[in-house]
Each structure stands twice: as structure tokens, then as C-alpha cells.
Amino acid sequence: MDTRDPALNLRSSASRSWRREDVLALAPAAVLLAALFLGALAGAVKVSLVPLGGGIGDASLASWRQLFADPSFRDGLVLTLEVTIASTAIAAALGVALALALRRSAGAVRAVAAAPVPVPHLLVAVIAVVWLGPGGLADRILGSLPFDLIGNRNGAGIVAVYVYKEAPFIALLVLAAMGRSLEQREEAAAVFGAGGLKRAAWVLWPTIRGPVVVGSIIVAAFAIGALEVPLAVGPNYPPTLAVYAFQTTQGDLISGEGRAAAALLLAGFLAIVLASVGVRHARSADNE
């Protein structure tokens, strides 16, 4: 083996420390991501503190105070949390159920089940309106729907779109984690007398917990901050946090930008807190 070639000198235990080549290979992606992520955060923080046309000396918490005093923001925060929790919980539960139903299925069946995964959220919103909107196909076939999903004040339409999109996504993650070895371990547990519930708690859940948590974090982060789905199928009032930010920039050109930035930063903060809680929960469960 050509040990002088750094690209190949990968497996030697002596090489398990950071080398110049490693840093150089990682640097372009890492620097760009850091610049974009931190730049976006810094830009939003600046807009939320410095009034339009002002300098850094004019920085104040005025936009944040206005935000927390705005009743439509408070209603929007509640709706955002409700939609996020409902979408994530239902998508995770259905995703696991779908994965269990498909675990012994052929590849073609799994491919059909994976159909919504690459479909953009906005496209699913169009489908929801065509099917479930006023005068939509469901209305025509059934006479009328018992309640309106599209524009529903509690965000039922938004939840429906997220669940349709994300349940198959979580199912795919769970199926990948199950692999073939799960069945053998379940059989071994059954040989030792473990019943269905015990097998689910001791063998199945520890296997799928990781992908369920990761998938749920991704779903929750998206649901907290997405703009297009609530704009397309959400209620006029209350707005989700992202819609609140969008409407604020449209309605108030002077102080709207600051409030919008503050609302979006809060949405980002919520997503990161939820992700941290999820990861910590998964780790503590792993250590038990």
C-alpha cells in the first residue's frame, strides 16, 4: 500500500488524529456552512435590534417588546406549537405503524409507500386544496365534509399536509433501522419466553428509537419554521410564527422588519431547543 498517499492512509490507528489534509478537506464546506448559518442568525439579530436606517448605536429591544405585546403573536405562537406537536406526534405514530406493516414487504411495496417523500410540501398543499378544499373532490364525492380542513382555525389542514408528507419519511427511517437482524433478535427473545409486549419494549423500541427521534426532530423543526404550507392551507387568523413574520413585513415597513426578525429567531430557538431535548432524551434512554 502506498503509505505516502494521504488519501489512502485511512485505517491505520496511528492516523486517528486531525491532520492538515483533513482540515483542508473539511474547511470549504465547514467555513461556508458556518458563514451562512451564523451570518443568517447575526443578520436576523441585527434587524431585530437595530431600527431600519439606524446604526448600531440605536440598538434596542423595542422590536422584541412590541412582539411580546402583540396578541396576534401570542395566538400565533400557540398555533405554531399546537401544529408542531400534533404533526410530529401523529406522523411519528403513523410512520412506526406503517413501518411495522411494511417490514416484511417487497421493495416495490416500500417504493409505493415512499412516494410522498420526495414530493415538495407545497405540492402536497395543492393536492390538499384540490381534494379537501371548499368545492374540492371530497366535497363533490361525499356531498360535504363534516368540517373544513383548509383554512381551519386550529391548523388541521396544516397538520394533514405534514402528516401525509412526513409519516412515510419516518417509516423509511424506521425500516432502514430494522434491517434483517431485528427479526432474529425478536425470535431469540421469544425463545427466552418474552411475550409480544416485552419484545416490543426490549427489542423493537430500542432498535427504532433513534430513527424515530431523529425523524421527529426533523419534522418538528420544519413544522415550527415553514412558511409555505401555513400560507397555502392555514387559517387567516391566527398566523403561525413564520406567517406572522411574513405578514408583519408586508403590513408595517418601518417596524415590521424588526418584529419579523424577532419572531423568526424565536421560531429557530424553539426548533433548536426541541432538537436538544429530543437528542438528550434519546441519549439518556441509550444509557439506561
Add this chain to the structure above:
Amino acid sequence: MSERRTRLLVGVLAALFIAPLMVLLVQAFADSWRAPGVLPDQLGWRGFEVAFGSARAGDALVNSLLVAFAATAISLVLGWPAARVLGMRRLPRNGFVFLLIGLPLLMPPYLAGFGLTEWFIRLGIDDSLAGIVLAHVTFALPYAILILLSGFNREVEALEEMAATTGAGPARRLAWVTLPALRPTLIAAALLSFLVSWSQYGTSLAVGAGRPTLPIVMLPFIQTDPEVAAALALVFLAPCIVALAFVARLQRTPL
């Protein structure tokens, strides 16, 4: 699983997941569809005429394609060496790198666009395709790295070492060993990066300042004119069909 049960499962899943997509096709050509009719009264091209006429879907399509291809190319070029190091070297204390890759995925896209616009104005790239591409890379690059990471495993490492022992240099190893071994992973990373960029709404809206991309042009029609929205949705769906075909092919030919 019995063949009968498999067919039943495929039928139920197809009804749940594929039939709704089919309705878009009907809606896109339904020039007249009065309630309570279950089928359209008149079929035609009005949806596409409005979409590609006054709605500027042609410009939006070109912009979306250019941005998505550029964001994909940047993500793959930068993501490949990063994923190789992270996947094969298994370096100590690399948690902060994974944190850096994961954090952008938690950021609301509209927040990313909103915050970046502040700097893009100073750099003179706001309201430009270059600005939109950079903003999309915030989300496409982490996905590209995470997917490519799964390809750089011990098997590829072993194959590269075998090629090296036969005297193959870095370029030949890349062309004959690494690229063929990582082909499905590379295609999956490219498709996902493309789709992530293709479906961005919030970032494009904030950075592009009205420059049309397909999602931006489509959204206003969802509530006001479902036929135009469905016509645009069919155009929007095309890359997803390619992705689905790829997934179906992967299922038939295990890696």
C-alpha cells in the same frame, strides 16, 4: 408475505399516496368543473396558458432549474471531501463538525433568507440568482454531506486499498473504484440536494425579492385558481418523479 396480501397492500398504499397525485392531472386540464360534478365539464389548456403567460412560469422554471443545478453542484463539490474525511477517518472530537452540519437544518428557511438578505444587500447579491443559490446551499449542503457520508464506508476503503496495491494512482482509484462504488449514493445525494433547492420557498422569497421561482409563482394560485396551481404543480412534480423512479430502481437492485 402472500402475493394476495402484497397486492392488497400495494393497492391501499397506491390509493393513499399516488391517487391524490393523479387528481392533479385532471385538475390541471379542467377548464370548467362545476360543482357538484365529479368529473370536469370541459378540458383544455387554460391552466398552462395562464401559468406560462401572465404568471411568468417560464421565467420561474428557468430560475428554479438554474438555482437548483448550481446549489446541487456546489453541495456535491464541497460535500464530497467533507463526507470522505468524516466517513472514513472517524476522527476524534468531530462532534462540533456534525453540529455545524446539523444546525442549519433546524433553522427556519425564512429566517435563513431573512438574515442573509441583510448581508447580501451589502455584497450586492440580493435579488440575484447567485444570492438565492447561496441561501439554498445552507440547506442542500448538509443533506449532501449526510447522504455521501453513508457511502464512504469500510467496503469502499478496502476496495481503494486493493486498487492501490495494484498500482492505481489517485485519479484511477477515483474513476475505477470510488465513483462506481459510490454511484447510487452520489445520485441520491444529487437528487436530494436538487429537491431541497427546488422546493425552497421561504429563502427564495426573502433573498430573491420577487424574482420568480416555481414555488413563489405557484403559491398565490392555490387558493385563487386551482387549475393554474395544478398546472404549475405538474411542472413542479417532474423532478420528484425522477427521484421516485430512482428509488424504485434501487429497491429492485439492492446495493
